[in-house]
Amino acid sequence: xxxxxxxxxxxxxxxxxxxxxxxxxxxxxxxxxxxxxxxxxxxxxxxxxxxxxxxxxxxxxxxxxxxxxxxxxxxxxxxxxxxxxxxxxxxxxxxxxxxxxxxxxxxxxxxxxxxxxxxxxxxxxxxxxxxxxxxxxxxxxxxxxxxxxxxxxxxxxxxxxxxxxxxxxxxxxxxxxxxxxxxxxxxx
Amino acid sequence: xxxxxxxxxxxxxxxxxxxxxxxxxxxxxxxxxxxxxxxxxxxxxxxxxxxxxxxxxxxxxxxxxxxxxxxxxxxxxxxxxxxxxxxxxxxxxxxxxxxxxxxxxxxxxxxxxxxxxxxxxxxxxxxxxxxxxxxxxxxxxxxxxxxxxxxxxxxxxxxxxxxxxxxxxxxxxxxxxxxxxxxxxxxx
DNA sequence: GTCTATAGATAGATAGAC
DNA sequence: GTCTATCTATCTATAGAC
Numbered sequence: 001x002x003x004x005x006x007x008x009x010x011x012x013x014x015x016x017x018x019x020x021x022x023x024x025x026x027x028x029x030x031x032x033x034x035x036x037x038x039x040x041x042x043x044x045x046x047x048x049x050x051x052x053x054x055x056x057x058x059x060x061x062x063x064x065x066x067x068x069x070x071x072x073x074x075x076x077x078x079x080x081x082x083x084x085x086x087x088x089x090x091x092x093x094x095x096x097x098x099x100x101x102x103x104x105x106x107x108x109x110x111x112x113x114x115x116x117x118x119x120x121x122x123x124x125x126x127x128x129x130x131x132x133x134x135x136x137x138x139x140x141x142x143x144x145x146x147x148x149x150x151x152x153x154x155x156x157x158x159x160x161x162x163x164x165x166x167x168x169x170x171x172x173x174x175x176x177x178x179x180x181x182x183x184x185x186x187x188x
Numbered sequence: 189x190x191x192x193x194x195x196x197x198x199x200x201x202x203x204x205x206x207x208x209x210x211x212x213x214x215x216x217x218x219x220x221x222x223x224x225x226x227x228x229x230x231x232x233x234x235x236x237x238x239x240x241x242x243x244x245x246x247x248x249x250x251x252x253x254x255x256x257x258x259x260x261x262x263x264x265x266x267x268x269x270x271x272x273x274x275x276x277x278x279x280x281x282x283x284x285x286x287x288x289x290x291x292x293x294x295x296x297x298x299x300x301x302x303x304x305x306x307x308x309x310x311x312x313x314x315x316x317x318x319x320x321x322x323x324x325x326x327x328x329x330x331x332x333x334x335x336x337x338x339x340x341x342x343x344x345x346x347x348x349x350x351x352x353x354x355x356x357x358x359x360x361x362x363x364x365x366x367x368x369x370x371x372x373x374x375x376x
Numbered sequence: 377g378t379c380t381a382t383a384g385a386t387a388g389a390t391a392g393a394c
Numbered sequence: 395g396t397c398t399a400t401c402t403a404t405c406t407a408t409a410g411a412c
Contacts, residue, residue: 034219047395048396049388145356155345156349157345158341167337178337181373236378237406
């Protein structure tokens with residue numbers, strides 16, 4: 001029951017935007033980006049399309065905005081892995097990716113597998129940069145082709161989890177299981 | 189330069205259909221199912237939409253027809269793994285899945301990750317049946333939750349490979365690398 | 377087996393009132 | 395910040411001629 005800091009607005013600044021992005025992200029992971037219309041986003045929010053266009057100039061802008069928090073977390077993971085030994089850096093990156101995959105389940109999966117999203121991200125330097133940094137941390141210097149293959153496999157595995165229904169078991173257990181699976185996949 | 193067995197038709201029976209499915213499959217893996225219109229399929233074939241509708245009654249029918257050869261291969265894999273020890277059966281299933289993922293790269297990836305395709309397959313018993321059989325071969329009886337988690341991870345990894353550009357290296361090497369990665373992921 | 381033509385719905389996007 | 399109304403383009407799908 002905290003009073004909003006300084007404003008009296010019924011819908012606090014940026015909250016409409018946040019709600020919109022949440023709805024859009026959910027729909028993207030359920031139906032894909034191409035399969036999600038601005039109308040369906042508006043419907044889920046109980047507003048009209050025009051209200052959506054008031055906050056974003058285009059659908060692409062929404063797609064990128066949905067991806068942005070994940071990109072920010074990728075940056076934090078890459079930052080955290082810097083300055084450690086190869087082995088420690090890899091463990092930190094794996095742990096961060098697993099945590100990210102579990103926290104932003106749907107969005108992480110969409111980013112990895114949706115063609116529309118992938119095309120947008122392919123020309124989005126901030127994303128490419130963080131991916132490159134994390135891959136470097138996972139692969140180490142002069143990686144063998146077997147090692148790069150293992151990373152492609154593991155990357156697909158970890159980020160594909162959003163497609164799964166339950167992923168039963170307590171968070172700690174799932175987290176540990178995924179870290180173990182990913183570490184095994186990359187230990188070569 | 190072999191004479192078509194008994195017919196004189198310029199386009200042998202079913203070849204139009206096969207070409208259509210090839211074009212559709214390529215477009216699905218490039219742009220997703222929702223992102224691919226019947227018009228774009230027709231364009232790639234150099235015909236009109238009406239010609240496409242002559243061969244298939246609906247888009248869903250095309251989607252399922254694209255998936256069908258992969259489902260058939262899944263059946264063969266499941267069949268091949270029957271009647272061996274748990275360990276041997278698992279090795280056979282892994283080898284078959286890797287071969288399938290490499291041979292039907294794009295389609296296998298689409299089937300695993302495209303929301304439209306996934307929804308269709310979710311109510312397509314022939315697919316569900318083969319997936320269940322293969323999962324059983326990979327998991328063995330009474331699998332632990334850690335083991336099921338590892339399978340989800342590995343399944344995503346192997347089928348996500350279609351999204352990758354080159355997958356450099358000779359086929360034998362890539363095949364062996366993927367079998368190794370998958371075996372490591374499932375060895376728990 | 378391929379075409380033209382078109383129906384009917386929906387897509388992304390914009391203008392302007394409140 | 396949300397609305398009504400509308401634009402244009404495209405979508406899936408069908409009818410019927412060649």
